[in-house]
Amino acid sequence: MTEDPEDMSRLIGAVARVQDVAAFETLFRHFGPRVKAYMMRHTRNLQTAEELMQETMMLVWNKATLFDPEKGNASTWIFTIARNTFISAYRKQNRPEFDPNDPAFVPDDVEPADVEFQNRQEAEMVRTALQDLPAEQRELVQRSFFGDVSHSDLAAEYGLPLGTVKSRIRMAIDKLRKSLGERR
């Protein structure tokens, strides 16, 4: 199965243009289990996680025309849909978001195309930065990133002292932050 982000973007494009079911199946088989694992971490209930995953993937199907490959890759877009589904369907809250069409919205002072280019480059930097972390740090960061496992649970699971887990995560975050370029 392909994991090339650009291929994934093309598949969403095919769903958007011609309701391509085969393309959607490939997307589903790749992202469905990942979204389910994400939902599982948040809800700790298999049934609920399955429902929220299906809800998310139906939105991917229905909103495919709104996906803009210039703005980010498929996994980022699908993540935001999963996140919003979790918030609205499970936590029953609104997610306040800015509205670029609002008259009071302050637009970017650079050309949107430049911003998009920059965003893509930076997304690539994030990926590289994650890739460059030592395997153990990367795993800890990934496990703790979505706020699903407490640091003490991780410590117990890996048989490490709590302080070690905390400092490894902190080190990893510091490295990531550096490569993201902190802003004052």
Added chain:
Amino acid sequence: MSPRHHIRDELLAAYATGDLAEGWSLAVATHLALCPGCRGRLAKFEAAAGDMLEKIEPSEQSVDASWQDIRQRLSGQISSDRKPSGSVPSLKADKPRHDYVLPAPLRNYVGADADQLKWKSLGRGAYQVLVPTGDEETSVRLLRIPAGKPVPEHGHGGRELTLVLSGSFSDVTGRFSRGDLEDADETLEHKPVAGDEEDCICLAVTDAPLRFKSRLLRLVQPMLGI
């Protein structure tokens, strides 16, 4: 002018991953509407989260059964004329610029701009409007402090996010004007004073009632709902 006081990494990351309650998120999202720089940072956090999703260990169950379910749901939709759902094409872009004090999403929460709200007096010329949200962890309000006047000195029972929308205020940590976000915790005991130029309107989100130093104010606090 771009804001000078921004969203901290930790807060922005929590907003990006969906781990931030609605009240806090409202302050973050309203700052984002006014701050292109923080929107750029948000995009990076979301890209990181997308990357995490890509690398998550998928659940072992076979996806075949799930796919059969979805396939069934799709067949009901295919070729029926499908309208792209999702973000409502809101206000037209060519609409004449209007200098709203309250940007979306905040304006949608209170239903009107600042000058059309029913402000309730807090005494001493200060006013507030409570902002309803669906979470039970925060309390959210708009405050209007008269020009040049102090907000009564207070510490915090927890975190307090203050986003300036009009005018300015200053405290020990600096000066805050439109778009600036102050992120205070229980360690900060401050005495914000509104700038002389005009009344200061700000959005205040707290996770616990403010602790006023004055005993009298503490007594009336529950009645005022602050």
